[in-house]
Amino acid sequence: MKNPEVARLLYGIADLLEMQDAQFKPAAYRKAARNVETISADIEEVFNRGGKNALMEIRGVGEGIAEKIEEFLRVGRLAYYDDLKKKVPGHVAGLMGVPGLGPKRIKLLHEKLRIKTISDLEAAAKAHKICALPGFGEKSEEDILRNIEIFRKGHERMPLGYAVPVANEIEQRLKSLNEAVRVSVAGSVRRREETIGDIDVLVSCKDGKAAARIMDFFAGMPDVGRILAKGETKTSIVLNSGLQVDLRVIDNASFGAALQYFTGSKEHNIAIRGIAVMKGLKLNEYGVFRKGGGKRIAGRTEEEVYKAIGLPYLEPEIRENNGEIEAAVKDKLPNLVGYGSIKGDFHCHTVRSDGRNMIGDMVSAARKLNYEYVAITDHSRSERIAHGLAIDEMEQWLKEIRAVAAKTKGIRILAGSEVDILPSGELDYPDDLLKKMDIVVGSVHSHFKLTKEEMTKRILAAMENRHLDILGHPTGRRFGRREPYDADFMEIFAAAAEKKVMLEINAYPDRSDLSDVLARQAKSIGCRFVIDTDSHSTNDLAFMELGVSIAKRAWLTADDVVNTRPLEGLPRFFRRMKI
Ligand SMILES: [Zn+2]
Ligand SMILES: [Zn+2]
Incomplete structure (x- = not known):
């Protein structure tokens, strides 16, 4: 699937054009990039099937852009892009990856301060050379330094x-x-x-x-x-x-031992080697051996290796030396939620807000996964860039969802919304509209920079609303783009447990929010969870597995995760849902 690469190329062209003060063109390239990024079809297949003309069926892709995509797909590079890059000095284009820096600001930084690289940028911010530039201030220097951190973190590891x-x-x-x-x-x-x-x-x-x-x-x-x-x-x-x-x-005879060894973690392996030694054995990547004589007693499979040192098989997701070995010794390992145990998804978007597919496509895709239910949760009115729905539009949309639901067999369609948690902590729709929904996911999408106290108060206030069922992507982080917002999550989790608001593990790859660490803490104070994909296209539904892996790493069982329940089991957790 080359869609991400092609999208990156088109975004890159847009940025370079903007640095050269081109009019209109950057916006056109960005629009095409966004569509290439989000279509469900594989762009290479589209091209192989119907050539340039098929490419032009993608929204925003005209003849000029289609020709460029064609060249890139055929030869793996694009002369036009390489030429554009030559016109922009040094590594300036590389600065585009730093959050908060657009082409215009980068151009200014280069013209006034000869900043070419991220190191130049860091040095200039530390030496307070940037605050004097028009449009920048003291605060921007702090922001730049923090964003460089975020950028570096997001790029060292994937x-x-x-x-x-x-x-x-x-x-x-x-x-x-x-x-x-x-x-x-x-x-x-x-x-x-x-x-x-x-x-x-x-x-x-x-x-x-x-x-x-x-x-x-x-x-x-x-x-x-x-x-x-x-x-x-x-x-x-x-x-x-x-x-x-x-x-x-x-070697076949030591494959299990090697798999155990190279899976790690290092801390887990050190701990189990210690256990082997206590039992008069030696464990390494070749197997389990008796001391002295050197006879190999296990190694072919991981199960065999663990058994030889007196432990049950431990699932890879919890091999962190975070209590799993003690639990295994005492026969107290949790029965971790399984990859195949999810029965539905509570957070999906359609073309009615910022999704890519129609409700019918989303529902068919969910049915292919053998789900018993799927919730349609388009954005609320304040989410203007994501085409959030005004009150009357949402009223109408709920009716349409229910009409589709009435005609659909084999899967239950739940009608809801991902409702913004406003800075005041109020939800973005009045209660009498929320009352009509099966599911309300409340999420923070704006004003991320409140103080810790303000942000905590905001989310606690949202949880006071008895219509809130699920706290969506609870920390707001985006890998490489945004750190979690500052809030007292323990206080929020305690309130969620008390008010019976479920915490979402959002499986969207750049979110993965909650983290395994926070989810495990939340479980320890009695929270319930849902695992959602936050799908914006039919393909995104497959992210569920990623969410389950977070839940496993957090030691969650099927009982902790509400969407392992069959449809009949749901009304106990959702106040207004009738099935
Ligand atoms: Zn959201
Ligand atoms: Zn969403």
């Missing part, structure tokens, strides 16, 4: 949701080879850590010849940008996206 599909695809490719016997992703991706440094993959095969062929295949994959090292047992590559992938060839 959000899990971007890495998992890449890891899965590589795993599938390797599994399809006759030479491969066993293949598994290991490392932080397998543990579903929230951000990923690189991807580790293990493979076992029949013999040395097969291993060599697998290494050749791996290093020759089409999306490989650079080969860092290629050997008989380990090959490291960097993909075009910048992500590093390491492939190791492992």
Whole structure:
């Protein structure tokens, strides 16, 4: 799927044009980029099917842009873009990644202070050279420094949701080879850590010849940008996206031990090695061995390895030495919520606000997942950029949703809204409208910079409204763009538990909000959860798995997660829902 790459190219062109003071064109490129980014079809398939003309069927893509996309898809680069870049000095374009800096500000920074790189920018902000520029002030320097931090954090490690599909695809490719016997992703991706440094993959095969062929295949994959090292047992590559992938060839007899070892975490492994030693055993990446004699007693599978040292199998998501080993020893491990246990989604958008698909498409897609229910929750009136609905429009939309629901068999469509929590803490619709909804998800979408006290008060006030069912993406973070807002989350969780407001684990990849750490704390004070995708297209519904992995890492069970319940089980948790 090249849609993200093509969108990035078009956004890049828009930024470069804007730095050169082009009129209108930047907006046109951005519009096309947004549409390429969000269509559900694979742009390469669209092109292969119908060439340039098919590309022009995408909204906002005219002939000129279609030709550029065509060149990029055919040759992997675009001469027009490379020329534009040459006209912009140094690495100035690289500054675009810093949140809060647009092309106009970057141009000014370059013209007045010769700022070309992020390091230049950081130095100038620290030396208070920026505050004197028109349109900037003391406050902007602080903002710039904080945004540089956010940018760096977001780029050192990749959000899990971007890495998992890449890891899965590589795993599938390797599994399809006759030479491969066993293949598994290991490392932080397998543990579903929230951000990923690189991807580790293990493979076992029949013999040395097969291993060599697998290494050749791996290093020759089409999306490989650079080969860092290629050997008989380990090959490291960097993909075009910048992500590093390491492939190791492992003996069949020690595959389980290696998988356990390379999955980590380091802290977990240190702890279980200690347990092995206490039992007079030795544990390493080759297996479990008796001390002295050196006889291998386990290694083929992970289950075997854990069993040999007296532990039950531990799911990768909780291998953090955060109490899982103590719980395993006492036979008190929670029965973690399973990937297949979700029965519906409570947070989806359609074209009626800022989604990409019609309600019918969203419902069909949910039914394909074997869901029993799906909620349609378009934006409320204050969300102007997301086409939020005015009161009368929402009244009408609820009726339309119910009309579709009445005609639809096999899945229950719930009518609701993602309602803004206004700075005052009021919800964005009056009570008599909220009363008509099956589901009210309340979310903060604006005024992120309130003080800790103000933000806490705002959310606590929203929870006073008895129509609020779910607190949507509770901390507001976006990887690489925005830190969580400042609020007393423990106080908020305590109130949520008391008022029976469910906390959302938002599975949208750049949100992943709540984090596993916060969700585990919230559970400890009695909160209930829902896992939602916040889908803006039919494809997004697949993010659910990512949300479940957060829930697993937070030690949640099916009982903690309300959308593991069948439809009949829901009214107990939603005040107005009739099924
Ligand atoms: Zn939202
Ligand atoms: Zn949403």
